[in-house]
Amino acid sequence: MWRDRLQYSWRSEVGLVRSRNEDAVAVHPDLGLVVVADGVGGSSAGDVASRLAADVISGRFQRQTPQRGDPEKARLFVEAAVEEANVAIWEWSQRREECLGMGTTVVAGFCGRNWLAFAYVGDSRLYLLRDGLLTQISRDHSFIQEVVDQGFFRSMEEARRYGISDNILTRALGSNTQVKVSSDVVEIHPGDLFLFCTDGLSGMIPDPWLQQILKAGAGQELDALSSTLVQVACERGGGDNITLALVRAGRKTD
Numbered sequence: 433m434w435r436d437r438l439q440y441s442w443r444s445e446v447g448l449v450r451s452r453n454e455d456a457v458a459v460h461p462d463l464g465l466v467v468v469a470d471g472v473g474g475s476s477a478g479d480v481a482s483r484l485a486a487d488v489i490s491g492r493f494q495r496q497t498p499q500r501g502d503p504e505k506a507r508l509f510v511e512a513a514v515e516e517a518n519v520a521i522w523e524w525s526q527r528r529e530e531c532l533g534m535g536t537t538v539v540a541g542f543c544g545r546n547w548l549a550f551a552y553v554g555d556s557r558l559y560l561l562r563d564g565l566l567t568q569i570s571r572d573h574s575f576i577q578e579v580v581d582q583g584f585f586r587s588m589e590e591a592r593r594y595g596i597s598d599n600i601l602t603r604a605l606g607s608n609t610q611v612k613v614s615s616d617v618v619e620i621h622p623g624d625l626f627l628f629c630t631d632g633l634s635g636m637i638p639d640p641w642l643q644q645i646l647k648a649g650a651g652q653e654l655d656a657l658s659s660t661l662v663q664v665a666c667e668r669g670g671g672d673n674i675t676l677a678l679v680r681a682g683r684k685t686d
């Protein structure tokens with residue numbers, strides 16, 4: 433089966449500055465499921481929110497796995513799983529004072545026959561390296577992305593120069609009973625490399641560098657490539673928790 437050609441690797445590290453890891457990752461190769469989440473704020477319960485997101489989404493896929501042959505249904509299924517996680521986090525935060533105001537970003541992907549259905553909220557990202565070219569296929573739900581989209585600045589770089597912060601989310605899981613989830617489906621080609629990550633990776637390593645590292649890692653074991661990414665994020669400051677998951681589609685000759 434095509435899906436058996438997929439390889440997975442994942443890491444979640446505290447980094448060099450933070451005292452706790454508030455990111456979470458869940459990877460289920462048997463289900464073809466990847467979840468990466470970055471817990472935010474409240475007082476101290478970011479790790480509770482990100483863990484809930486990973487667990488609730490995983491649980492939904494463990495109870496029932498969508499058909500491998502229907503990408504549109506799978507996309508809606510991943511979306512529904514993210515919405516379920518949102519409600520679970522919100523309800524949890526209402527019951528415990530120490531969790532009030534907690535939230536999390538999330539990016540989740542489900543691998544079907546020859547496609548990946550994904551859904552996300554916040555600024556955790558999904559990238560695709562295909563034919564040596566890196567593309568971000570999620571779109572951040574962040575203030576800086578919005579001002580760029582609205583044409584106030586030509587690029588994130590320019591917005592940053594004007595002092596716009598990267599860290600203001602326009603959407604997160606757990607802040608309300610309802611959340612607007614973004615989702616899409618992308619074909620999987622032989623040789624494709626997908627990177628799910630939190631901003632502790634993408635915020636530390638500029639996209640052109642990320643492309644270089646992923647390209648250079650083409651012939652490497654996936655775990656070695658994961659370690660390299662964590663190492664580079666740390667060398668560049670490691671200012672945040674660093675979490676990533678890689679999914680590589682084998683080539684026909686593999």
Ligand SMILES: [Mn+2]
Pocket residue numbers: 470630631632672673
């Ligand atoms: Mn982060």
